[in-house]
Amino acid sequence: MRKDKINKSIHLEHSCLKYPLPPEFLKELSEELHFMNEYPSGGYYRALSNKLAEYVGVTPESILPTNGSDEVIESVTRAFGSQLILIPVPTFSQYEVSAKRNGFHHQLVPCLQDYHYQLNYSEQDLKKASLIWICNPNNPTGSSIARDEIKKILAITSGSAIVAVDECNYEYLGESVVDLIQEYPNLVISRSFSKNFGLAGFRLGFAVSSTRNIAKIAYYCQHFRVNKMAEMAGIKVLKYLAYFQGIWEEIARVRDQFINGLQQMGIMVFSSRANFVLADFVSLENTKKVWQYLRKEGVYTFAAWGEEFSGLDEHYIRFTISNQQEMDYVLTLLERFQKEN
Ligand SMILES: Cc1ncc(COP(=O)(O)O)c(C=O)c1O
CATH class of the missing domain: 3.90.1150.10 (Aspartate Aminotransferase, domain 1)
Structure with a gap:
């Protein structure tokens, strides 16, 4: 009715x-307020990375916690985007915003035709790029991108570009390419705690990639970027999966x-x-x-x-x-x- x-x-x-x-989560987390005179862990946030690694199914060295997944977008842009960034539009605005903020050359690639959103990267463009964005599922259309399509792009750009797959809505899609980070050293994945675990106000996200890429991305992040409450929230919230x-x-x-x-x-x-x-x-x-x-x-x-x-x-x-x-x-x-x- x-x-x-x-x-x-x-x-x-x-x-x-x-x-x-969950009320129990909030109660448990509020206890942490007593310790806010201390700094957060900083750097790679090992205790948090360990939990995230377990959740995602990779090693902790492949994880970098960030201030929302917006910070993954900004730091990945700065680390890999200086040559040419490809952005499949319409898609999440921050890929473009970060490219512009850093003064990087970027190309908006139209991917929507007859109500159908499909990646439309030409091999020629892919070969020229240094960073390629894929949003899966895509914001704002909600469309999913086939795994084979992502693998094809990873193979074409292997050795020449980073392919960044934004999986901030992974929990609704239930499909991921995290298992491909060993096979494709040019793959970076972005995840968030905003859409799925209700922590948008805390600002917590993370990158998943090879140890080498993680170190490159971390170079562009502040040491204490994730505040202590967000760090503790991330560690505790996974108990309520x-x-x-x-x-x-x-x-x-x-x-x-x-x-x-x-x-x-x-x-x-x-x-x-x-x-x-x-x-x-x-x-x-x-x-x-x-x-x-x-x-x-x-x-x-x-x-x-x-x-x-x-x-x-x-x-x-x-x-x-x-x-x-x-x-x-x-x-x-x-x-x-x-x-x-
Ligand atoms: C596709 C996509 N990526 C990243 C973000 C940023 O999320 P957050 O910084 O809250 O983790 C959003 C938020 O709307 C989004 O839709």
């Missing part, structure tokens, strides 16, 4: 986890229902493997109306008409998936909008 009214704002604009953290796995399954279920609901209203929507959904509202005028209508009802969404996504037309809205009640409410509002317009 859908609700007609919800008495609070619903924030679906940022794609962080919209579910509460089962709780989060339940949430990831729930989000995937609610997401697919939400997609279905939009399709039934005749709204074109990308099939997503992430915790967000991109929907097409056909014209800029209509999209603005929809966005404002939702906002007036307390629902905040991410509109494509800003600067955020190069290569994406302006008539899209991205919805982060929260719980069933909130997503049902959004569907109710959209149905009401359609009736009134």
Whole structure:
């Protein structure tokens, strides 16, 4: 049964986890406040790297904890991007922002055609590049990239470029290329604690790669970049894996229902493997109306008409998936909008 009214704002604009953290985790973590007079571990954050290595299935030397996965993007850009960076648009904005901030030559490669997002790198471009970005699943479309496609790019660029695969939504996709870091020394993977473990406010991410690449990336990072609370949060949160796995399954279920609901209203929507959904509202005028209508009802969404996504037309809205009640409410509002317009 859908609700007609919800008495609070619903924030679906940022794609962080919209579910509460386990109370026992918060209690345990708050004890750490007593020790905030101390510095964090710094450097390679060994205790944290050990936990992350266990979670990912690599050796601790292949891990570099960072201040959010945004810091992986910035440091990887600085370490490997000085020649040419390839960016498959529309995709996460920070690859482009980091390239620009560092004054590095970059090429935006259009990958969206007929509602289908597919990497569109030519062999010629790949051979010229020093850093190639792949976002899997891609933000904002939610599309997954086939493992064979990634392997093909790794093979073509082996010895000439770093291929950086952003897996910050890995927990929803359930597919990774971390097992390829030995076979392909040019592979770097980026992971996050923001979308999956609810630690967006702490700013915690990490890079996974060969020891050699990890040392190169670390050179561009500050020693104490991960603060002590974030360090402890990362170590402790993995104990609650089962709780989060339940949430990831729930989000995937609610997401697919939400997609279905939009399709039934005749709204074109990308099939997503992430915790967000991109929907097409056909014209800029209509999209603005929809966005404002939702906002007036307390629902905040991410509109494509800003600067955020190069290569994406302006008539899209991205919805982060929260719980069933909130997503049902959004569907109710959209149905009401359609009736009134
Ligand atoms: C694809 C992608 N990569 C990286 C990030 C950055 O995440 P964080 O710095 O919170 O780990 C985001 C956040 O929206 C994202 O969507």
